Amino acid sequence: MKAFPRLAVRQTRILIIGDIMLDRYWFGEVERISPEAPVPVVHVARREDRLGGAANVARNARALGAQVMLAGIIGKDEAGQAVQGLLEADGIEHALIQDVDFPTIVKMRVLARQQQMMRVDFEQKPTQACVSRLTQQLLDQIDKADVLVLSDYAKGVLGQVEALIAHARKREIPVLVDPKGLDYERYEGSSLITPNRAELQQIVGLWQSEAELEEKAQLLRQRLNLEGLLVTRSEQGMTLYTDRQRAHEDAQAQEVFDVSGAGDTVLATLAVMRATGASWEQAMQWANRAGGIVVGKLGTSTVTAEEME
Numbered sequence: 001m002k003a004f005p006r007l008a009v010r011q012t013r014i015l016i017i018g019d020i021m022l023d024r025y026w027f028g029e030v031e032r033i034s035p036e037a038p039v040p041v042v043h044v045a046r047r048e049d050r051l052g053g054a055a056n057v058a059r060n061a062r063a064l065g066a067q068v069m070l071a072g073i074i075g076k077d078e079a080g081q082a083v084q085g086l087l088e089a090d091g092i093e094h095a096l097i098q099d100v101d102f103p104t105i106v107k108m109r110v111l112a113r114q115q116q117m118m119r120v121d122f123e124q125k126p127t128q129a130c131v132s133r134l135t136q137q138l139l140d141q142i143d144k145a146d147v148l149v150l151s152d153y154a155k156g157v158l159g160q161v162e163a164l165i166a167h168a169r170k171r172e173i174p175v176l177v178d179p180k181g182l183d184y185e186r187y188e189g190s191s192l193i194t195p196n197r198a199e200l201q202q203i204v205g206l207w208q209s210e211a212e213l214e215e216k217a218q219l220l221r222q223r224l225n226l227e228g229l230l231v232t233r234s235e236q237g238m239t240l241y242t243d244r245q246r247a248h249e250d251a252q253a254q255e256v257f258d259v260s261g262a263g264d265t266v267l268a269t270l271a272v273m274r275a276t277g278a279s280w281e282q283a284m285q286w287a288n289r290a291g292g293i294v295v296g297k298l299g300t301s302t303v304t305a306e307e308m309e
């Protein structure tokens, strides 16, 4: 495999649009049971916030060295400020809509003695008006990007994804989509989608053999008019279907510590490599390498240019 094209990566401009989340962790000690109810009392000693969802894809593209613009919707609240602060600290540009009626999506975990005791989610769908405003505002941004990435966590920000895809397509800008939900017709005409096994199965049903998977994947790819369909298959690596061929990469991980977020790393790497002019097959090789590295790390869910070398 060739050397990681660090300088070329630095020239790339990636626009990421999607559902932005804040992953919030409260770590503490438990020493007693509450007098109010039979539940433990956690005395919080440390807090940590991390960018999640589409913002984690942005972090990953940035860690590889790309110039990154993130777009999405946050609230006019403390969590929204935390998101902006983290983006700025990472050098990620942003075009965010701040909506007073929308709470920033937060996934909060309370942990004690290395154990998660509870997760609390704050989320609500953005209004149609807000999504329209974002979509309209982004058409100009798309023109400036080398690659458009749509990170769909089915929270509503990509409610008008068809308009974004159509615009990018008109400008001949590649569009990569991490899909969610049951309606993939929305992604028609994008360049490449990256479902994982479970997501693909929801759309095409179970497969009994590699040949059956190929047939189902190719049918879906043709129906949606995609250049490529890349299935991420966890410990089985990843498989790419294009009109030329089926290409497969076995998983590379030496040791697996933390698989969450590997999908975001894969998506970001594909986007960045494609933006340097790599073929989908080459981009997949780099993405598989990045996936293998990230699952071996605890705590961080990004891979840097140095690590790729």
Ligand SMILES: Nc1ncnc2c1ncn2[C@@H]1O[C@H](COP(=O)(O)OP(=O)(O)OP(=O)(O)O)[C@@H](O)[C@H]1O
Binding pocket: 195, 196, 197, 231, 232, 233, 234, 235, 236, 237, 238, 251, 252, 253, 256, 259, 260, 261, 262, 263, 264, 266, 287, 288, 291, 292, 295
């Ligand atoms: N258990 C594992 N062993 C080795 N490699 C793995 C493992 N899990 C993930 N990977 C690597 O990461 C890539 C993406 O993982 P996966 O298919 O689980 O995506 P995903 O389900 O979208 O992940 P997530 O949504 O949790 O971020 C895989 O294609 C592979 O390269």
Ligand SMILES: [Mg+2]
Binding pocket: 178, 196, 263, 264
């Ligand atoms: Mg995923």
